[in-house]
Amino acid sequence: MPRRCSRTPKPCWPTRPAVSRRSARRAPRPKCTRPMPAARIRRRSLRPLDREQEKRMKELSSELREVLAKVGTSTLTGVLNRRGLKSMTLFDVRPVRDEQPPMVGIAYTMRFIPSREDKDGPTSTNRSMIQPQAMEECPPGHVLMIDSRGDSRAASAGDLYIGRLKARGAAGVVTDGGFRDTNGVFRTGLPAYHRRASSPPSPIAHRPVDLQLPISCGGVAVYPGDIVVGDRDAVLVIPPDIVENYEYEEWAELEVAKGRSLKGLFPVAGDDAKRDYEAWKKAGGKK
Numbered sequence: 113m114p115r116r117c118s119r120t121p122k123p124c125w126p127t128r129p130a131v132s133r134r135s136a137r138r139a140p141r142p143k144c145t146r147p148m149p150a151a152r153i154r155r156r157s158l159r160p161l162d163r164e165q166e167k168r169m170k171e172l173s174s175e176l177r178e179v180l181a182k183v184g185t186s187t188l189t190g191v192l193n194r195r196g197l198k199s200m201t202l203f204d205v206r207p208v209r210d211e212q213p214p215m216v217g218i219a220y221t222m223r224f225i226p227s228r229e230d231k232d233g234p235t236s237t238n239r240s241m242i243q244p245q246a247m248e249e250c251p252p253g254h255v256l257m258i259d260s261r262g263d264s265r266a267a268s269a270g271d272l273y274i275g276r277l278k279a280r281g282a283a284g285v286v287t288d289g290g291f292r293d294t295n296g297v298f299r300t301g302l303p304a305y306h307r308r309a310s311s312p313p314s315p316i317a318h319r320p321v322d323l324q325l326p327i328s329c330g331g332v333a334v335y336p337g338d339i340v341v342g343d344r345d346a347v348l349v350i351p352p353d354i355v356e357n358y359e360y361e362e363w364a365e366l367e368v369a370k371g372r373s374l375k376g377l378f379p380v381a382g383d384d385a386k387r388d389y390e391a392w393k394k395a396g397g398k399k
Contacts, residue, residue: 172218172253172339175393176355179362180339181214185346191361195354202330202347204262205286208294208304215303215342217255217283219334219349221327222246224260224268224289224318232315242320247273249323252281255340259327260289264310266317271296278302286340286347288330289318305347363392 180188185201192200222242231238250256256277260268268287274297277285284303290310291297297304314320324336332349334340339350364378367388376382381389 172352172355177216180216180341180355181343183362185341185343185348188341188348188350189346192348192350197351199332200348200350202286202288202305202332202349204307205288205305205330205347206307207342207344208291208306208309209298210344212298212303213301215255215284215305215340215347217253217340218251218352219257219336219338219340220246220250220254221257221324221334221336222259222320223322223325223327224258224263224314225321226261226263227266227315227317227319232319239315240320242323243269243273243314246320246323247276248280250277250280250282253283255284255286255342256282257327257329257334257340258285258287258289259329259334260287260318261328262288262307262330263317264290264307266290266312266314267292267310268306268314268318271300274302274304275300284340284342286329286342288328303342305342360389363389 189201192198230236232240246256258268266289268289269285269291271293274285274291278300282302284305286305288307290308291304291306292309292311292313294309326333326335328334330347334349337352339352339355341348341350360381361378364385367377367385368374377385
């Protein structure tokens with residue numbers, strides 16, 4: 113009689129190797145390859161920017177706002193050019209009305225991408241709420257900067273949204289697209305700048321996707337926290353770390369007009385000039 117094999121036959125299906133409980137605990141978890149939702153990415157990027165903005169907001173005093181508003185963009189662009197900053201003036205952006213007041217504030221950014229019928233059409237149930245969120249969250253003293261990709265086929269905002277910004281204390285609103293209801297926009301009293309008037313509603317061409325990220329507006333890179341200045345001639349952005357230099361140059365211009373020598377005044381400030389400048393600031397910047 114043939115002998116039977118004492119070995120256990122191998123199963124015909126694949127088996128997992130035996131793993132102890134201790135090694136199973138230490139085994140690395142597989143890395144998730146799913147993309148992070150855009151909302152979480154945006155919230156993460158907002159936290160450091162918000163703290164930095166709060167700091168910059170305190171530094172932009174009312175006196176400095178008045179100085180920047182009086183200097184004018186033509187003078188400011190010259191000062192920027194002397195510092196090697198040549199790409200700070202927004203292209204093809206103008207005031208809604210020449211009669212509106214000048215604008216000085218801190219950049220708060222919003223970005224549009226092209227709209228799509230299934231996302232933004234009349235029957236869509238997936239409309240973006242980023243735009244009304246911007247109107248409710250743009251802090252007082254800030255300028256809402258809208259990246260519309262230079263597309264004015266549809267409005268970037270209208271008088272209702274801009275009126276809400278005005279009521280909440282915003283300093284202005286800028287887009288490289290167009291605004292609708294421009295008579296109503298002007299009546300709000302908020303400085304507004306755009307490429308041209310545009311009556312069609314926003315969803316025809318635009319879908320708002322995020323807030324408080326670097327954008328392009330009028331061909332210029334705009335970062336949250338930049339200082340934005342606008343008048344009849346132009347809109348420009350100023351890096352916040354050099355904005356204090358403009359107040360000194362405004363004072364230096366006053367001193368030169370009084371007959372003071374440039375030696376020890378400009379472009380290098382001496383001890384006497386620094387002392388006189390600090391005294392001028394303490395006096396409220398009076399001429």
